[in-house]
Amino acid sequence: MIVRCTRCGESNRLREYSPDARVVNFLCPTCNTIVRLDLALDEIHSSSAATSFDRTEHRRRVLVADDQELVRRMASDLLTRAGYDVLLAADGLETVRCARQDHPDVIVLDLLMPKLTGFDVLREIQKDERIRSTPVLVMSGVYKEDVVAFLQQLGASGFLDKDTLRENLVFRVEALLSRPSAPRSAA
Numbered sequence: 001m002i003v004r005c006t007r008c009g010e011s012n013r014l015r016e017y018s019p020d021a022r023v024v025n026f027l028c029p030t031c032n033t034i035v036r037l038d039l040a041l042d043e044i045h046s047s048s049a050a051t052s053f054d055r056t057e058h059r060r061r062v063l064v065a066d067d068q069e070l071v072r073r074m075a076s077d078l079l080t081r082a083g084y085d086v087l088l089a090a091d092g093l094e095t096v097r098c099a100r101q102d103h104p105d106v107i108v109l110d111l112l113m114p115k116l117t118g119f120d121v122l123r124e125i126q127k128d129e130r131i132r133s134t135p136v137l138v139m140s141g142v143y144k145e146d147v148v149a150f151l152q153q154l155g156a157s158g159f160l161d162k163d164t165l166r167e168n169l170v171f172r173v174e175a176l177l178s179r180p181s182a183p184r185s186a187a
Contacts, residue, residue, distance in 0.1 A: 002014075003024070003026065003035075005028040005030065005031060005033065005035050006035055007028065007031050007033045007035065008028060008030050008031040008033070010028060010030040010031070012026060012028060012029065012030075014026055023036060023038050023101075023102060023103055024036075036101075038103045038130065059083060059084060059085045060083075060084050060085070060105040060106070060177060061084065061085045061086075061087060061102065061103075061104040061105050061106075062079050062084045062085070062086055062087070062104055062105065062106045062107075062108060062173055063086075063087040063088075063089060063095065063098055063099060063102070063104035063106070063107045063108065064076060064079070064086060064087070064088055064089070064108045065088075065089040065090075065091075065092070065094075065095035065098075065107065065108065065109045065110055065113065065118075065121070066089075066090070066108075066110040066113065066139070067090055067091060067110065067112070067113045067114055068110075069090075071110070071162065071165070072088050072090070074165060074166065075108060075165065075169055076088060078165075078166065078169050078170055079169065079170065079173065082170045082173075082174075084173070087102055087104055090113075091113050091114045091115040091116070092113045092114070092115045092116025092117060092118070092120055092121045093115040093116050094115075095107070095109065095113070095116070095121050096116065096121055096124045096125070099125060099128075099131050099134065100128060100130070100131060103130070103131065103134070104134065105134070105135075105177060106134070106135050106136075106137060106173050106176050106177060107125075107134055107135070107136045107137070108136075108137045108139060108160075108169070108173070109121055109122070109136050109137065109138050109139065109156075110138075110139055110140065110162075111138060111139075111140040111142075112140070118138055118140075119151075119154060122136060122138075122151065122154040122155050122156060123154060125155060126154065126155045132155070135157040135158075135176040135177070135179070136155060136156050136157055137156070137157060137158045137159070137160055137172055137173065137176060138151050138156045138158070138159050138160070139159070139160040139161070139162050139165065140159070140161070140162060141161070141162040141163065157176055157179075158172060158175075158176060160172055
């Protein structure tokens with residue numbers, strides 16, 4: 001696979017990589033920089049990396065962020081059985097870090113977490129052009145219509161009542177992934 005260094009723009013051939021990997025790391029021999037590429041977002045569409053990632057079938061990644069281990073485990077089990085790769089985060093800071101580093105296809109986000117609340121995480125996601133278009137399904141045990149409207153203003157793609165997690169999580173994630181996405185600009 002041919003990729004371009006984000007720092008110097010030099011083309012490099014990657015020989016060892018996972019064909020279903022969305023994010024790859026390599027050391028650019030030209031500028032000696034460790035480069036971390038999101039093949040769907042960072043690659044120029046004339047390179048073989050961008051088109052090969054778009055054409056290959058790969059497992060979708062879901063980031064589940066909740067401070068309760070039981071909820072994380074239940075969501076992980078449900079999504080794994082449905083064929084998704086699952087990333088887990090236990091607090092808001094970890095959620096933002098993981099979203100920026102691993103570029104999940106969907107984020108399932110609890111509202112009340114330590115370090116950063118779900119509201120704060122939504123704000124951070126909206127500030128970051130690289131992950132701004134990632135669908136976020138907010139989950140909470142407290143439903144209020146005015147809160148849901150506010151969450152949509154912050155960039156949430158949907159709301160899930162935690163009481164219906166077992167019955168609705170996989171369906172809601174699949175619905176978000178089947179939506180047509182906005183065209184992304186090459187970085």
